[in-house]
Amino acid sequence: MKLSRERLIQSDGAVSVLVVFLGFLVGTILIALVGKNPLNMYKAILQALSGYNIDNGKMNIRYIAETINYSVPFILCGLSMGFANRVGLFNIGGEGQYIMGMTIAQMVALLGPQVQGLHWVLAILCAIIIGSLWGGLVGVLKAKYEVSEVVSTIMLNYIALYLSRIITLQMPGATTYKTANFPETALITNDFFTKITNYSLLNNGIFMMIIAVIVFWFIMEKTSLGFGMRATGFNKEAARASGIPVVKSIALSMAIAGAFAGLAGGIVALGSFKYGRVLSGMDNYGFDGIAVALVGNSTALGTALAGLLFGMLKNAQALMQSKQIPKEITFIIQGMIVIFIALRSALILYQQYLDKKKLQKEVGVK
């Protein structure tokens, strides 16, 4: 019994399940407190998850597809935060990297060569590259000038936002909120998906996301590059003394992290909107990606699962609203999850307290 409690406290997976549970618990209580029926929230979630509408017994696979589609940017931005986190950095800059990826993808979609099979590839590649440059810049500032990545990424998020507006407002057909539509060749829609999922927005981005998850896992867990990065993340000084090029590790890890977020921006632009958006505020995928990575303990699989959870919540928002549940409850749940993750350090203190008590018993303190 005692052993199993220790095991649970030390298991990252179990703690993640616990914090998610606590987040939902707070959400449920809050809904009940304001006099709504929490059951409606769970009905919406069930529908987002399975496509099954419990009230009228109808099944619509589109909901599942939308959940997956929403989860794509969450997962990719989660990978962005997670990758940097494994190297000991806190990447709040996923949002900026995402915005830059989106902006460039929009630009290439509108101005690039309209060649079937090349156009969208080019747009996606450019999104990945600009994302990695935007992230890599943070890495260089951190590694060379010891500028805190927390501060620099926050700054770069807003720089990206306004830069995106400046650029996008120059695009063909730009009004104050959108540009002209993208040509067909720039889109990443998948006709097969569209057909079988009742016209959901699910697109080829899902394949890119899956590849990204595998790339994350492979680099981090299997390769010599990942070994050096993990060592840097755990103990930078020891890694450096052991000959691991930590400056390179840090800069490169931020560049890879940025690539994931940039890709997310490209996919959202070409897959979900099909026209360029003049942003008036943040999309928040980058910020939510922080929560996704934290819930997923910055592992590839964990982040993918946590991203699905967040995608499901986002998809459930409209359904909740139609059931008179304010959709913002999902943001509250997400926020509470992150706060509970911060509080998990309390578990360590609790474990230390237990160890101490045990020892005191052994040496016979009254």
Added chain:
Amino acid sequence: MILGMLPSVLMIVAPILITAIGGMICEKSGVVNIALEGLMAIGACTTAAAHVLMEMAGVPHTLSLFLALFMGLVVGGLFSIIHAVAAINFNADQTISGTGINLLSTGVTIFASQILFNADRTKEFMMGMQTDALGIYPTAYIAVAVVILSWFLLYKLPFGMHLRACGEHPGAAESVGINVKKMRYFAVLSSGVLAGLAGGCVVLTQTIQYTSNTINGRGFIALAAVSFGRWNPLGVTGAAFLFGTAQAFAIIANNVPALKVLPSEVFNILPYVVTLVALVLFSGKNYAPSAAGQPYEKGAS
């Protein structure tokens, strides 16, 4: 023209400055608070909601303004307790807990609006704060008072010396009998209270209601002002002025032909670029309190 802009610059600077001073006090005690943005939003929402509800209930205007601001301040302080508990009692990662509050604030504020007003924003109030004979909002005077008080507290009173010691070397503070946890609680709560107050100032001077876009990065600009201002009241004031002026330009640029050659976004970007460049240029010497951001475990040396 520049002088004519002064009132609007002050209007924009005041909340940023108030928040930044709170953030500075917090970091001086050794706790980094990146939740300023979220706490401002919470204060803004509370103030907007309280004011419009009191307006509807027929509470006299001035009293309503005062009470609404006070409530924003209190609720901001209450939410900052989350950060205090996490950072001070549980040695949590301060960046994570701050991020959590920021995420939570988007949800909580709009959720509350949904419940109170059945909309994703608070109902518009009829009248916000009024300017004085010089065209200046009272928020500017509040900001000046906050700066002076914070300076007096930090540098003239034993209390402030204790607080600063906690941020530089909590072990030293503890060894001479200063209660590090208490000081840090005070500091985190101050930052919450001031951010909440500042959020209310934004709402009552710059808009007519709270929306998810009301704060729009002002808390992060305040955070930037703390480091750009090198953690001292005068520097932070200067930084807030610089950043606020840039923001004011972004808003005014559209009406001034001479500035129209540049997209107004250029001015929006300015504070962030300036801070980033400054951080690189001054990277050699670290002005931040030495223990900022690190959990303090009692007895550890």
Added chain:
Amino acid sequence: MSEYAIEMKNITKTFPGVVANDKVTLQVRKQEIHALLGENGAGKSTLMSILFGSYIADSGEILLDGEPVEIKNPNVATSLGIGMVHQHFKLVQNFTVTENIVLGMEPVKGRVLDLKSASKRVAELSKQYGLQVDPDALIEDISVGQQQRVEILKTLYRNANIIIFDEPTAVLTPQEIDELMEILKALRAEGKTIVLITHKLREIKEVSDRCTVLRRGTYIGTVNVSDVSEQELAEMMVGRAVKFEIEKPEKLPGEVMLSLQHLEVKDENGAVKIKDLNLDIHDGEIVGVAGVDGNGQSELLGAITGLLPLSGGSIILDGEHIEQLSIRERIEKGLGYIPEDRRKYGVVGEFSIAENSAIKSYYKSPFRKKFGILDFEAMKKEAEHLIDQFDIRSAEGPVTKAGSLSGGNQQKVIVAREISLSPKVLVVAQPTRGLDVGAIEYIRKRIIDERMKGRAILLVSLELDEIMNLCDRIATISKGSIVAVNKQHEVTEREIGMMMAGSHKEAQA
């Protein structure tokens, strides 16, 4: 009136995983200098932190002047007249001397700080006790010895009658140590009671009246210092007969393997930390670098290993210049390094023993396969081998996290890794710091084995005993330069001590 100023009876204190004090008793007479002796981890500092109120004992009682007291926090200790001079100074770097001294008990005018009268009071105190410091200087601008005086003044400002000194000489130069000994005697003459925490026998013999010995958290005994020899004290401390000498077979040194020529290192502010430093190390010999902490040892280590940039001079390893090479390239050329702070520089706590063993060679065959894929099984196999060979005690073998190992076993992991890489030159810093006697002897034996294999070894240590015991030649470092190099049997500890202080001319002659 009690005979004792302090009585601590049956004190027990536990931390997660450790019993730091197990029914310990300490009785200190009035106006004596009472030494508290023990190895690292014997529980001395914990016991004194309890007396000072930084920790609260799980059980036991404390009497001051015969009266039972409850010391819940440092404030209570201060009001009872107890002061403490901490080993790691508790000083705020960017505060002035005065601000640090009055912190927590500031004089006020009305409610506002009155730093002017504070500064005056500090000047008076420093004059009264002969502790010279500038009251208005910033802590970051004054020397370590002066900072210690500030710590002492802090206790005097609070009217302490009992002053605890925690390892006060660890960071001082020999001259500063002499001055401190005089200060201690002066304080005793002024009527203060002093507890001196130390593991240095010589200091105890020099100034202490009585001495209490702790070992692994338990009370061993209290003796009159004049009644016992250093040898006897050492045996009480360690728990068995101590061999001061280690067996070290003769070995003739060979070629120069590492040559340091005109090294110069500056810190980030441009201050010169190492100046024209020259030293040759031959294969098959151990060269020790002796010196007072802060005379350029860590900069020297940093310069050789590549952790710090070199601003001038050359480092030649087996005939090749390596001063321009990266850390990894130096390792590949045959430079091994056993760092001083093993948790910070030696191991990655969250990595397994296997990963830590491979951390310097993971990117090469046999660990790295095609496409950069790592062979973790090969790492485990190699680690199993090292665990066997170096007697590393772990809970789960190669997959045990290094952070969960004891200090001694962590050090063994590092030593095993470095030796398994067959370096030409092995740089060793403070290899036995914080280890128990068993581990110390084992590590020293391994270092000597490497010498017998013909490796060139550079040993940097603050423990003069260790250097005298292990080394063939001893280079004394002072103010960033090697002031003399002597064969081990041609020099005495006393002479080295003199040279460490910078007065090398007489000693060389």
